[in-house]
Amino acid sequence: MDWYPLYNSLRIALISTAVIFFAGIFAAYYVAKAPRLVKGLLDVVFTLPLVLPPTVVGYLLLRLLGPTRPLGTLILDLFDVKLVMTWWSAVFATVVVSFPLMYRTARGAFESFDPDLAHAAQTLGRSNTWIFWRVRMPCCRQGILAGTVLAFARALGEYGATSMIAGYTPGRTATISTTVYQLWRTNNDALAFRWVMVNIAISAVVLMAVNLLERRNRTGRKEAAPC
Amino acid sequence: MCEHATEEILRLEDVTLRRGSFLLNQIRFSVRAGEIVAILGRTGAGKTLLLETIAGFCRPEAGRVLCRGTNICRIPLHQRNIGYLYQDFSLFPHMIAAANLGYGLKLRRVPKGEIQKRVETMADRFGIRSILDQYPGTLSGGEQQRVALARALMVRTPLLLLDEPFSALDPATKEGLYRLLREICQEFQCAVVLVTHDFREAAALSHRVGVLLGGTLRGVVPAQELFDAPWDEETRCFLGLEAPEKE
Incomplete structure (x- = not known):
């Protein structure tokens, strides 16, 4: 059994989760504070990939990053780097598709954060940046953690946009989900089932780890009041 | 009781701030070290807005907020070294x-x-x-x-701002905390501004009491003179000294 799809899927999911973590938090924080009209508009833009079919996202990404398109051509000319049909092309797809999960969960957490806590911290002598990481983030950790896990799980299982922008090349761009499809299409049901089990096992381990972490936090803090 | 010889910690000079249709109008009073000043008022009278202006959450449109003689209006909130206590403790x-x-x-x-x-x-x-x-x-x-x-x-901190800090507590706990606040106020020589809608609390805890109605400070008097001072008619109604006129 060639383990490349596992390695590639984990690599893509981890990189895109790292990108989404910061981008989602940044977007959620500023949208939560934005005026109502701006908030409504940005909310639609940031949530759109969640409701669009992944193939539509893939199509739009191809239109943007394809080698005959302005951005794709520019990057190819400047850095001699192709943005499609490589393993990192899948990162673009997973970032776009998974971003709304992180953004929406983090935004909910930020909106339920008690602003008096930030004010109290300010009166004790710290600027907004410090308070954001030391007060706001720990208070919103459950939402942030949930968003991160959801984004990771979504990135790990992404198929539609990934197959359009990265394709399926064994040993180069194959991920678990594209491999399962190809194996099923070529009637290799036994191997396809094995990859399905691998995917389920990874997702279950991630979810169990998060639950364990949460329970340990809760026990450690006894019955600390939620923010 | 606060001695007049103690240092003046806070002085508000004609502080004015508009929030929508609400106007905090030319507020002026001062607080000395070791002194507790209570600001009494109905809900929506501008009590919290006044505290937030002193703390630096809002910048006054006119007037000055002086802390130990320095105008702090342009000093960022986190550099003011002012203590702020919320009703829910935060x-x-x-x-x-x-x-x-x-x-x-x-x-x-x-x-x-x-x-x-x-x-x-x-x-x-x-x-x-x-x-x-x-x-x-x-x-x-x-x-x-x-x-x-x-x-x-x-x-x-030389200045402590308390936003209805005892309103969620039972009477016995309140009494203990009143005593503690008076003691620490003297011990740490900090000036305290407390906003409340509880007459009894204001009279029992503070050295002086101000009445804030509709964004205007009607006066600041020694706590023991709260019900005897020559207030205007609206303030007397608020304090329950005069029945409101029937229309």
Whole structure:
């Protein structure tokens, strides 16, 4: 059994989760504070990939990053780097598709954060940046953690946009989900089932780890009041 | 009672601020070290807005806020060194009581050992030594209030702003905290501005009382003269000294 799809899927999911973590938090924080009209508009833009079919996202990404398109051509000319049909092309797809999960969960957490806590911290002598990481983030950790896990799980299982922008090349761009499809299409049901089990096992381990972490936090803090 | 010889900590000079259709109009009063001034008013009278203006959450459109003679209107909130206590205490729920107390000192890069020593000294003073390792969610209202007060005083703030801090507490706990607040106010020589809608609390706790109605401060009088001062008709109605006119 060639383990490349596992390695590639984990690599893509981890990189895109790292990108989404910061981008989602940044977007959620500023949208939560934005005026109502701006908030409504940005909310639609940031949530759109969640409701669009992944193939539509893939199509739009191809239109943007394809080698005959302005951005794709520019990057190819400047850095001699192709943005499609490589393993990192899948990162673009997973970032776009998974971003709304992180953004929406983090935004909910930020909106339920008690602003008096930030004010109290300010009166004790710290600027907004410090308070954001030391007060706001720990208070919103459950939402942030949930968003991160959801984004990771979504990135790990992404198929539609990934197959359009990265394709399926064994040993180069194959991920678990594209491999399962190809194996099923070529009637290799036994191997396809094995990859399905691998995917389920990874997702279950991630979810169990998060639950364990949460329970340990809760026990450690006894019955600390939620923010 | 506050001595007139003590240093003036806070002075408001014609502070004016508009929020929508609400106007905080030309507020002027001062508070000296060791003095507690209560601002009485109905809900929506502008009490919290007044405190937030002093603390720096809002900048006045006119007038000056002087702290120890320096105009602090342009000084950022986090550099003002003003303690602010909320009705719900606003303790950081992810930190134990000791970490809440030491938070301000940690920000000022005080060495760890020194923080621990000062936290324990302050905890002894406030009678909260036994709860230092507990999270705020496990503490009673009175305990949370003590921790919040101690946290504000850890950074040696000269001015403490209290936004209806006792309204959620039972009468027995309130009495204990009144006594504690008066003691620490003298001991730490800090000026206290307290906003409340409770006449009894204002009279029992403060040295002077101001009445704020519709964004206008109707006057500041010694606490024992609250019901005898020559107030205008609206203030007398608010204080229950005169029945409101029937239309």
